[in-house]
Amino acid sequence: MYFDTIIAGFGGQGVLFMGNLMAYAAMEAGRQVTFMPVYGVEMRGGTANCTVVISDRQVGSPIVHEPQAAVVMNNPSAEKFGPRVKKNGLLLVNSSLVDEQYVKARTKRILRVPSLELAQEIGNPRLANMILLGCLVELSGVVSVADMVKVLPSALDPRYHKMIPANQAALERGARFAKENRGKV
Amino acid sequence: MSAQAARKKDLELVLDRPKSLKDVPWHFCPGCHHGVIHRLVAEQIDNFGLREKCVAAASVGCSVFLYDYLDIDVLESPHGRALAVATGIKRALPDRFVFTYQGDGDLAAIGTAESIHAANRGENLTVIFVNNAVYGMTGGQMAPTTLEGQVTTTSPYGRQAQGMGLPIRMAEVMATLEGTGFVARVAVDNIKNLKKARAAMKRAFEYQLKGWGFSFVEVLASCPTNWKMTPEAANARVGGEMAAYFPLGIYKDKHAPKAD
Amino acid sequence: MAKRVMVKGNEAVAMGAIAAGCRFYFGYPITPQNEIPEYMSAELPKLGGTFIQAESEVASINMVLGAAATGARVMTSSSSPGISLKQEGISYLCGSEIPAVIVNMSRSGPGLGGIHPSQGDYFQATRGGGHGDYRTLVLAPSTAQENYDLTMLAFDLADKYRNPVMVLGDALLGQIKEPVELKPYRKKPPAKPWALTGCAGRPSQLLKSLYLADGLLTEHNWKLFKKYQKMRQEVRHELYRADDAEVILVAFGSVARILRTSVDILRDKGKKVGLLRPITVYPFPDEAVRAAAQAAGRLMVLELNTGQMVEDVRLAVEGKAPVDFYGCPPGTIPTPEDLAREVEKLWRKGGGR
Structure with missing residues (x-):
């Protein structure tokens, strides 16, 4: 078993947390995993991306050029990482923020996710990232939403533990959206 | 006459070698004040019974040979770093007495950052700072404390305020830092000053032993060889020209008994 | 299996140090190793230990000198420009035979360089780095787990030889998160x-x-030299898919783990490639490298610099097999595909010779 993904967006969109949570869940599921963050020198507002590699064997490279899946949360990320997704890979586009002109890819498996609208629907627009993550795990099948929910307490700073139910709801909403649209990818 | 011989002859012993001072000949130049200052330090080590509870950080310069004379554990430090080294020792062994013995180049030039910051952290350490206004061991170059107009091998036309700056008064600098507890400037050029120097050292030792924080004793000292003076003239310069620019006295004594 | 925790590479270093009994840490902030002092500042006080954020790297290494001289297990960490400043103290630690652990999560240079991963400090680490004729043992981890394990080992080796030991990672190994x-x-x-x-x-x-x-310094230097000779027994390396390899790649640290994937890519294409990863870069695994050269007949060295470890490889091989080199100066991290391509290029070039 081997899976890799790049998650990219603006700093502050929760990109690194998404990767982190996936890595935690993979570890709890007994897998080998590496989370590699890449970010600008700015504390806020710069571009950020992370790579998560999950495997049954020791992870070699934490750097992935052509990922099996990518989540792009803003225009620059769509432009940069979309075309790099493997030919039969999965591209999740944050359609709430990414303009269609930036969506270019070799793969046909592209799912546009109105993450902001879906997050608003469950009452918290700040959880758009969890909507996308819910979609990613549902479609990739590497770890389950239940695995994710299980590790929320260890991945989240205790200050945010009151947000666990909201995070869970967002993950589940994302997963449901993915299920409903599975036919498209 | 040695102390032993004095005892044998049943004479009255008025001055003995401190136990923590090794019975070896000094390598210091004739008229150099290091020997006297070493003795004052040794007296206080004996006075407080610290010989076996003491670790010193030696510095670089003529003072490096501290370990040849004091019969205590000593760690040699890189030039200027004695107070960082002493910080490490004291943090690892808080119940030991830890002091540095540093010259002016070491403490006030290359080691300014380490000195100021150890003081500012209020490290529970004692510093004996020997200011002889010159780099002794390297052959008489200009020090941060070299007096204006003083000729050295790197200020052959005399130290000029412009471009070289004026001598740094370290005791005054140290006294302004919140972290210091006791700061004094003393000299050992005559008996009266020697007694004051001894009292200041005792007080500085007390500060550390009571956990009152950073104590600092600047000692004005002679360097006849590099000043190119006779021992007598060099001794006179300490009390004269040097003390005029570097005033003697207690600059800070946080725990001084309140006056009535 | 003991409990696995998901931690950053830098945190794994700090955790390994604390596990090995390190209770004194002196440092100064510099990216990309700040998680080490941050972790130590939070954890050491709980254990009755001491954390000091010093006024400079120079001061911090000298605090290490002082605390280690009392027999305590002591560590400092920094990244390239800060390690340059620590060289004075490292030379004194070696000269005074005081054990301590120094971690370099190296970044790129020269000068301020950048915060990208780089292996540009290989020479500095393996040749002593400061003034005088001395060596430090240098351990080069390539995973967060090794950051933990090798930091523990570093304390043992430091005490065993009364010598500073360096853990040489880089920005990549400091910033990745992995189960440890x-x-x-x-x-x-x-x-x-x-x-x-x-x-x-x-x-x-x-x-x-x-x-x-008279004569004492000569005697002292010979004594140190004999110690460095004895350290050779600590040499460590790892082989990956090297058994039937026709070309063996030699790389350490972050590049070695990227190359692990490159080896898989090339093996999938039918290329018989293996990997030799020095875990100690001083002492250098000369014999293993020589044996690999003999077995495969050809070595390729890949580094995140323009050619440093390759010199050690060539010294080890003594001209008895071709040693090719591919170097990446800092600024971009090569992907496994990039490196696989470069290996193929070198291979083709070599084949034509």
């Missing part, structure tokens, strides 16, 4: 009769590096 198995530390650190603790019940003693009297 928190293996317990069960060794008993050795007695340190040389430590300065106050001379109660014994003659006073001294730790120093100044030897002025």
Whole structure:
């Protein structure tokens, strides 16, 4: 078993947390995993991306050029990482923020996710990232939403533990959206 | 006459070698004040019974040979770093007495950052700072404390305020830092000053032993060889020209008994 | 299996140090290793230990000198420009034979360079780095788990040889997050009769590096040299898919783990490629490299610099097999595909010779 993904967006969109949570869940599921963050020198507002590699064997490279899946949360990320997704890979586009002109890819498996609208629907627009993550795990099948929910307490700073139910709801909403649209990818 | 011989002859012993001072000949130049200052330090080590509870950080310069004379554990430090080294020792062994013995180049030039910051952290350490206004061991170059107009091998036309700056008064600098507890400037050029120097050292030792924080004793000292003076003239310069620019006295004594 | 925790590479270093009994840490902030001082500043006070954020790297390494001289297990960490500043103290630690652990999560240079991963400090680490004729043992981890394990080992080796030991990682190994198995530390650190603790019940003693009297410094340097010779027994390396390889790649640290994937890519294409990863870069695994050259007949060295470890490889091989080199200066991290391509290029070039 081997899976890799790049998650990219603006700093502050929760990109690194998404990767982190996936890595935690993979570890709890007994897998080998590496989370590699890449970010600008700015504390806020710069571009950020992370790579998560999950495997049954020791992870070699934490750097992935052509990922099996990518989540792009803003225009620059769509432009940069979309075309790099493997030919039969999965591209999740944050359609709430990414303009269609930036969506270019070799793969046909592209799912546009109105993450902001879906997050608003469950009452918290700040959880758009969890909507996308819910979609990613549902479609990739590497770890389950239940695995994710299980590790929320260890991945989240205790200050945010009151947000666990909201995070869970967002993950589940994302997963449901993915299920409903599975036919498209 | 040695102390032993004095005892044998049943004479009255008025001055003995401190136990923590090794019975070896000094390598210091004739008229150099290091020997006297070493003795004052040794007296206080004996006075407080610290010989076996003491670790010193030696510095670089003529003072490096501290370990040849004091019969205590000593760690040699890189030039200027004695107070960082002493910080490490004291943090690892808080119940030991830890002091540095540093010259002016070491403490006030290359080691300014380490000195100021150890003081500012209020490290529970004692510093004996020997200011002889010159780099002794390297052959008489200009020090941060070299007096204006003083000729050295790197200020052959005399130290000029412009471009070289004026001598740094370290005791005054140290006294302004919140972290210091006791700061004094003393000299050992005559008996009266020697007694004051001894009292200041005792007080500085007390500060550390009571956990009152950073104590600092600047000692004005002679360097006849590099000043190119006779021992007598060099001794006179300490009390004269040097003390005029570097005033003697207690600059800070946080725990001084309140006056009535 | 012991409990696995998901931690950053830098945190794994700090955790390994604490597990090995390190209770004194002195440092100064610099990216990309700040998680080490941050972790130490939070954890050491809980254990009765000491954390000091010093005024400079120079001061911090000298605090290490002082605390380690008392026999305590002491660590400092920094990244390239800061490690340059620590060289003075490292030379004194070696000269005075005081054990300590120094971590370099190296970034790129020269000068301020950048915060990208780089292996540009290989020479500095393996050749001593400061003034004088001395060596430090250098361990080069390539995973967060190794950051933990090798930091523990660094304390043991430092005490064993009374010598500073460097852990040489880079920005990549500091910033990745991986599960780390928190293996317990069960060794008993050795007695340190040389430590300065106050001379109660014994003659006073001294730790120093100044030897002025006739012949003493020569004698001291020969003694150190013999110690460095003895350190050779600590040499460590790892082989990956090297058994039937026609070309063996040689790389350490972050590049070695990227190359692991490149080897898989090339093997999938039918290319018989293996990997030799030095875990100690000083002492360098000469014999293993020589054996690999003999077995495969051809070596390729890949580094995140323009050619440093390749010199050690060539010294080890003594001209008996071709040693090719591919270097990436800092600024971009090569992907496994990039490196696989470069290996193929070198291979083709070599084949034509």
